[in-house]
Amino acid sequence: MSADEVVRVLDALDAHGAPVVVGGGWGVDALVGHQTREHSDLDLWLSAEAFEPFVVAVGELGIDRLSAWPGDRPWNFVVGDGGLLRLDLHLVEPVDDVDLHHGSAIGGVRFPRAALEGSGSVGGRVVRCESLAWSQRWHQGYPPRDVDRHDVTRLCDLAGLPVPHGYELDG
Secondary structure (H helix, E strand, O other): OOHHHHHHHHHHHHHOOOOEEEEHHHHHHHHHOOOOOOOOOEEEEEEHHHHHHHHHHHHHOOOOEEEOOOOOEOOEEEEEOOOOOEEEEEEEEEOOOOEEEEOOOOOOEEEEHHHHOEEEEEOOEEEEEOOHHHHHHHOOOOOOOHHHHHHHHHHHHHHOOOOOOOOOOOO
8 A cells, every 4th residue: 555545535534524543553643644564454543423524435445344353343343345445443442531442342442632632644645644653552462563673673773762572674
């Protein structure tokens, strides 16, 4: 997925009143300020109340498929156009003036709104993205893939922190 595609998606969502926060690998690249690797999808955080305008906007972009992936849930799933445009959607709901909730009522995760108050840029466009500290946190705690090692290294460089054990880049 190219930076131009990310900008096109974000512009369409904004035009329909579906504000999102960029997460995952594109969120890392937004914090860095330029693309550092290839991306197969675009992770987006969306308030559940903005789901209807989101559906309208992505429908106009040609996204008409829900792709079932292992672990998908009603609050986290992938939609796409059957080609290169894939969005990994993470729905959140406000708990109070400070926190957000992601997940089921029983096993969900509560985290501060500040986690989604980062700012960066993709393709020259200013975007809302995960904060540096929370992006680091969400890229850990599971067996890392090569892209996770890459992203965590970029985040640690930004924060001036050492790369955690197991996230070192080979070579």
